[in-house]
Amino acid sequence: MPQSFAAFHRLAAVLFLGFASGLPLSLTGQAMQAWLSVDGVDLATIGFLGLVGVPYTFKFLWAPLMDRFEPPFLGRRRGWLVLTQLGLAAALAWMAGLSPSATPGLFALAALLIAFLSASQDVVCDAYRTDVLDPHERGLGGSLSVFGYRLAMILAGGVALIWAEQWGSWSKVYMVMAGIMLAAAGLSLLTLPRVSGASKPLASDPKKELAGFGAMVAGVAVGWFLARGLLTLLGLDPHDPNKWIQLLFILAGIAGALPLAYWAARRVGFETLNRSLESFFRQPAAWAFLLLIVLYKLGDAFAGTLTTPFLIKGMAFSQAEVGIVNKVIGLWLTIFGALAAGALMLRINLYQALLAFGLLQLISNLGFWLLAVSGKGAWGSFTLPPFDLGFVALDSASEIDGLLLAAIAFENVSSGMGTAAFVALLMGLCNHRFTATHYALLSALAAVGRIYVSPVSGVLSEAIGWPMFFVFSTLAAVPGLVMVWWLRATIRRLGGRA
Structure with missing residues (x-):
């Protein structure tokens, strides 16, 4: 029981x-x-x-x-x-x-x-x-x-x-x-019931994990602005009333942010993220x-x-x-x-x-x-009567x-x-x-x-x-x-x- x-x-x-x-x-x-x-x-x-x-x-x-x-x-x-x-x-x-x-x-x-x-x-x-x-x-x-x-x-x-x-x-x-x-x-x-005591965090350096996360966030910011800046140099305006142009700036920013973020995370050592990604892509x-x-x-x-x-x-x-x-x-x-x-x-x-x-x-x-x-x-159509x-x-x-x-x-x-x-x-x-x-x-x-x-x-x-x-x-x-x-x-x- x-x-x-x-x-x-x-x-x-x-x-x-x-x-x-x-x-x-x-x-x-x-x-x-x-x-x-x-x-x-x-x-x-x-x-x-x-x-x-x-x-x-x-x-x-x-x-x-x-x-x-x-x-x-x-x-x-x-x-x-x-x-x-x-x-x-x-x-x-x-x-x-x-x-x-x-x-x-x-x-x-x-x-x-x-x-x-x-x-x-x-x-x-x-x-x-x-x-x-x-x-x-x-x-x-x-x-x-x-x-x-x-x-x-x-x-x-x-x-x-x-x-x-x-x-x-x-x-x-x-x-x-x-x-x-x-x-x-x-x-x-x-x-809520407690989780199993076997569920433990990865034994990694917490300061290095935080530094890796910070580097990754910085990579996101730099990649985002570099990609948008490149489009601006090509003569496009991020405030253009054309919705397709606005969408292009958003997608370009994301495309620039992700690779640079991943590079920064690997470079500085965001261990938990790096090891989990390596595990997945071995499948x-x-x-x-x-x-x-x-x-x-x-x-x-x-x-x-x-x-x-x-x-x-x-x-x-x-x-x-x-x-x-x-x-x-x-x-x-x-x-x-x-x-x-x-x-x-x-x-x-x-x-x-x-x-x-x-x-x-x-x-x-x-x-x-x-x-x-x-x-x-x-x-x-049909009529639905009142309800409470x-x-x-x-x-x-x-x-x-x-x-x-x-x-x-x-x-x-x-x-x-x-x-x-x-x-x-x-x-x-x-x-x-x-x-x-x-x-x-x-x-x-x-x-x-x-x-x-x-x-x-x-x-x-x-x-x-x-x-x-x-x-x-x-x-x-x-x-x-x-x-x-x-x-x-x-x-x-x-x-x-x-």
């Missing part, structure tokens, strides 16, 4: 941390898009504000510090969880007091801070999940983590829209979310797997970055209708998708799951294309569009299934000696599509219109499926190991 309770405690902790991890992501994603849309911010600017999620891409750079150092008195994993969650509560409360139209600079800075703290929390959550679970619990633990993550996205990306419509204030919504993160910090401090087909990770969710990312503005501004659906369909009804569809994926993955191997669920993700983009070309009311679930209520009957429901329902189910298989892939690629840094590297690369297609999506949708945009997002899913097929033999071996 004590062993059963301990296992339940560990799995409940993983479910809770999945929820805590998903909440801030939506608050700088779909919820923020809705706030910007109703505040009158233009579509291209909304797309560019998606770049506040850049820390999700670079979190592997500081993940070794969170692996190497332990906050005093709080414990190795628990300490970083409490600190990042307290920081998120404070940053969300700050953002709640800002106006995106009146103070866009401060608003973007607050969103960037939330994304940084959220990415840091993700690093610790992934490491904690790996450390605390017994090997035979990792499959179920991974599924519960994804489930908790999806529940949080339902709350922050859907229920929040209903609250905003009812309360007439996004500031109040973000203050409630700040309170939730404060409660999460208390739960992390008081209730067969390491570079091909990095490409697969970037491409697998690319089509999903193109469609998802502007789904909320498309539905609210492009199709003129109300915030409440989008929230009800996207998340309240979508809750049960997400549960179905998670259960279906879990059941299927007991019967098929990892390669078959990645291929089948990836194909479903591709097809789901065509639902939004059909909505764009057919318009509201093409499949009729305690945490969310609908005061009056709401008309729900049939095609909107079908498109979002299929997207929720297919995306949940694809994510379940994708997380299994990431776990299989990790070397357990460097799990925190490896998982941070892989999940950061997985965020590349979501973050860097955002400005492209905003400009592209304005240039070619919504129907062609969703055709493009469907085609963008094809290369990921091709990579899955190409790496099928190695993926089958990874699935066998898991």
Whole structure:
């Protein structure tokens, strides 16, 4: 009985941390898009504000510090969880007091801070999940983590829209979310089970680790400004009103920053980062797997970055209708998708799951294309009666569009299934000696599509219109499926190991 309770405690902790991890992501994603849309911010600017999620891409750079150092008195994993969650509560409360139209600079800075703290929390959550679970619990633990993550996205990306419509204030919504993160910090401090004593930091010189990290940050800064300076010498203006020119400066800065940062880290001796990267790239087909990770969710990312503005501004659906369909009804569809994926993955191997669920993700983009070309009311509608679930209520009957429901329902189910298989892939690629840094590297690369297609999506949708945009997002899913097929033999071996 004590062993059963301990296992339940560990799995409940993983479910809770999945929820805590998903909440801030939506608050700088779909919820923020809705706030910007109703505040009158233009579509291209909304797309560019998606770049506040850049820390999700670079979190592997500081993940070794969170692996190497332990906050005093709080414990190795628990300490970083409490600190990042307290920081998120404070940053969300700050953002709640800002106006995106009146103070866009401060608003973007607050969103960037939330994304940084959220990415840091993700690093610790992934490491904690790996450390605390017994090997035979990792499959179920991974599924519960994804489930908790999806529940949080339902709350922050859907229920929040209903609250905003009812309360007439996004500031109040973000203050409630700040309170939730404060409660999460208390739960992390008081209730999480301790990790195994075998989980120890690398025995390296802490001063040299910090010096290596500092050199890496300096390399990022120098590479960023050198690349941008080169474009300026070529006659381009970073403040050019042309959004493509602005995007070029951002991408060039990143391309200049990463190689110089890696060189500086190796030169000075950022030992934890250097040894973890060497371990990963000794694996067969390491570079091909990095490409697969970037491409697998690319089509999903193109469609998802502007789904909320498309539905609210492009199709003129109300915030409440989008929230009800996207998340309240979508809750049960997400549960179905998670259960279906879990059941299927007991019967098929990892390669078959990645291929089948990836194909479903591709097809789901065509639902939004059909909505764009057919318009509201093409499949009729039905009336949803008022309800009160305690945490969310609908005061009056709401008309729900049939095609909107079908498109979002299929997207929720297919995306949940694809994510379940994708997380299994990431776990299989990790070397357990460097799990925190490896998982941070892989999940950061997985965020590349979501973050860097955002400005492209905003400009592209304005240039070619919504129907062609969703055709493009469907085609963008094809290369990921091709990579899955190409790496099928190695993926089958990874699935066998898991």
